[in-house]
Amino acid sequence: MGSRSFSCSCLFLVVLGLVLNVAVLCNGGKTSSFVRPVEKTIDMPLDSDVFRVPPGYNAPQQVHITQGDHDGKAVIVSWVTEDEPGSNSVIYWSENSSLKKEAKGQHYTYKFYNYTSGYIHHCNIRNLEYNTKYYYVVGIGNTTRQFWFITPPAVGPDVPYTFGLIGDLGQSFDSNKTLTHYEMNPQKGQTVLFVGDLSYADNYPNHDNVRWDTWGRFTERSAAYQPWIWTAGNHEIDFAPEIGETRPFKPYTNRYHVPYRASGSTAPFWYSIKRASAYIIVLSSYSAYGKYTPQYKWLEAELPKVNRTETPWLIVLMHSPWYNSYNYHYMEGETMRVMYEPWFVKYKVDVVFAGHVHAYERSERISNVDYNIVNGKCTPIADQTAPVYITIGDGGNLEGLATNMTEPQPAYSAYREASFGHAIFDIKNRTHAYYSWHRNQDGYAVEADSMWFYNRHWHPVDDSTSAQTK
Ligand SMILES: *[C@@H]1O[C@H](CO)[C@@H](O)[C@H](O)[C@H]1NC(C)=O
Ligand SMILES: *[C@@H]1O[C@H](CO)[C@@H](O)[C@H](O)[C@H]1NC(C)=O
Ligand SMILES: *[C@@H]1O[C@H](CO)[C@@H](O)[C@H](O)[C@H]1NC(C)=O
Ligand SMILES: *[C@@H]1O[C@H](CO)[C@@H](O)[C@H](O)[C@H]1NC(C)=O
Numbered sequence: 001m002g003s004r005s006f007s008c009s010c011l012f013l014v015v016l017g018l019v020l021n022v023a024v025l026c027n028g029g030k031t032s033s034f035v036r037p038v039e040k041t042i043d044m045p046l047d048s049d050v051f052r053v054p055p056g057y058n059a060p061q062q063v064h065i066t067q068g069d070h071d072g073k074a075v076i077v078s079w080v081t082e083d084e085p086g087s088n089s090v091i092y093w094s095e096n097s098s099l100k101k102e103a104k105g106q107h108y109t110y111k112f113y114n115y116t117s118g119y120i121h122h123c124n125i126r127n128l129e130y131n132t133k134y135y136y137v138v139g140i141g142n143t144t145r146q147f148w149f150i151t152p153p154a155v156g157p158d159v160p161y162t163f164g165l166i167g168d169l170g171q172s173f174d175s176n177k178t179l180t181h182y183e184m185n186p187q188k189g190q191t192v193l194f195v196g197d198l199s200y201a202d203n204y205p206n207h208d209n210v211r212w213d214t215w216g217r218f219t220e221r222s223a224a225y226q227p228w229i230w231t232a233g234n235h236e237i238d239f240a241p242e243i244g245e246t247r248p249f250k251p252y253t254n255r256y257h258v259p260y261r262a263s264g265s266t267a268p269f270w271y272s273i274k275r276a277s278a279y280i281i282v283l284s285s286y287s288a289y290g291k292y293t294p295q296y297k298w299l300e301a302e303l304p305k306v307n308r309t310e311t312p313w314l315i316v317l318m319h320s321p322w323y324n325s326y327n328y329h330y331m332e333g334e335t336m337r338v339m340y341e342p343w344f345v346k347y348k349v350d351v352v353f354a355g356h357v358h359a360y361e362r363s364e365r366i367s368n369v370d371y372n373i374v375n376g377k378c379t380p381i382a383d384q385t386a387p388v389y390i391t392i393g394d395g396g397n398l399e400g401l402a403t404n405m406t407e408p409q410p411a412y413s414a415y416r417e418a419s420f421g422h423a424i425f426d427i428k429n430r431t432h433a434y435y436s437w438h439r440n441q442d443g444y445a446v447e448a449d450s451m452w453f454y455n456r457h458w459h460p461v462d463d464s465t466s467a468q469t470k
């Protein structure tokens, strides 16, 4: 690289910056001028430190937890043993007491093409106390390993709680940076809301499920200590008829259990939980959602149940975004938007998090529900009763960044940037939540995008960035 090509690209960036500035003036939204250094996104090799198998005979690995009931008094502990089934039990005790208790789970195995899984254990520990630190041990009878978690405070309207947002993580060097930045963020997320696309094992020949195991070992350092709330993405489908695998979601459903029955759901792909002051609804972009389908009927009955006096914050997770101004997966979420958006406006959803597009984007509060085929009203309009839509598919998987954006930036798009990162949704009380997005290139405390959310039920005043800075 000579100095000549360097100055050329600088000039190019200056011109690009001017063009983007003009776009900003025309449209109100912001396309970040941050330019990430171009590096290839590659998966960490199998012998990486983060994939190391814990030592000892039949040692539990890939340990992860998630909420195990509707209210936060149960925790599902999951782990894998490789040598023999071993014990299905979890021994646990609260930090206040030396009384050890035992919960019994079950284990499963599955085959995928020529891969045979280890023994995948799931154990739901119920009737825990709120707001308490518990230690737990798995691997009873062989090699034991000890971890801990903290249960959430009792459900209630003004309970502060801090959620992390991660999507489309994969297992590249960038994925490791994203997870490290999440862990090191001084805002200290207490639970991860994961918007789908976990391991990306399906990018390997025959969807090499060894990459599901490495992903489980990679994420253990966070997921064994705080719950990750799972959403299914397209990389969880694992539909591979060419190698005889026609049952969708087989690795995902064997490895990641969720408390779907506790919210009256009939399938693990859509469900809800309450946690502190939040009501979280998880939807499936890859299950039927049309009228009369199980997911539709469930959501139709679910939304009226949300009691904003008990849980002021109504958060929805899904994989495929409804509002996305990148030239990747453009309009893939459109048919689901048409089905459910009127409900989100009616029930005043505060925020919708999605992934799928490997970049970051935050929308204004907008809705697009007036169109009726003949009236021509097909442009999103500002709507203070509508959610903010956030695409957070920027975890850093091997497919790389989505950089190509639709131009000009649509008016509904408040901020967009093609960088890897994570976000924090920090609920302060029933009226206020502080949201921030953190790109991997910055220091751990740096916020590249942020917004004060005003609750749509308790404090529905205009919270757009322009209104707040007036
Ligand atoms: C355990 O101790 C913590 C902190 O001291 C306290 O907040 C919590 O209520 C206690 N839990 C139980 C079950 O006693
Ligand atoms: C599965 O098949 C692939 C391709 O034929 C091969 O590379 C791999 O080693 C096989 N794995 C097992 C566990 O047999
Ligand atoms: C491993 O643990 C299981 C369950 O406690 C026990 O039945 C088995 O004998 C142990 N295996 C060895 C080799 O110690
Ligand atoms: C992943 O990140 C952790 C924590 O920053 C670091 O210790 C480890 O060496 C990294 N591994 C790889 C393969 O990048």
Ligand SMILES: *[C@@H]1O[C@H](CO)[C@@H](O)[C@H](O)[C@H]1NC(C)=O
Pocket: 307, 308, 309, 310
């Ligand atoms: C909503 O929750 C509040 C607080 O828990 C409770 O007092 C009220 O009865 C609930 N409303 C309904 C309709 O269940």
Ligand SMILES: *[C@@H]1O[C@H](CO)[C@@H](O)[C@H](O)[C@H]1NC(C)=O
Pocket: 327, 404, 405
């Ligand atoms: C960006 O996407 C558009 C629409 O798909 C396409 O026409 C264009 O060639 C792409 N630009 C680049 C640089 O890939």
Ligand SMILES: *[C@@H]1O[C@H](CO)[C@@H](O)[C@H](O)[C@H]1NC(C)=O
Pocket: 428, 429, 430, 431, 432
């Ligand atoms: C809610 O939190 C915000 C932000 O911290 C604060 O300004 C406001 O006073 C709080 N409201 C109440 C009722 O405490």
Ligand SMILES: [Fe+2]
Pocket: 168, 197, 233, 234, 235, 319, 355, 356, 357
């Ligand atoms: Fe995806």
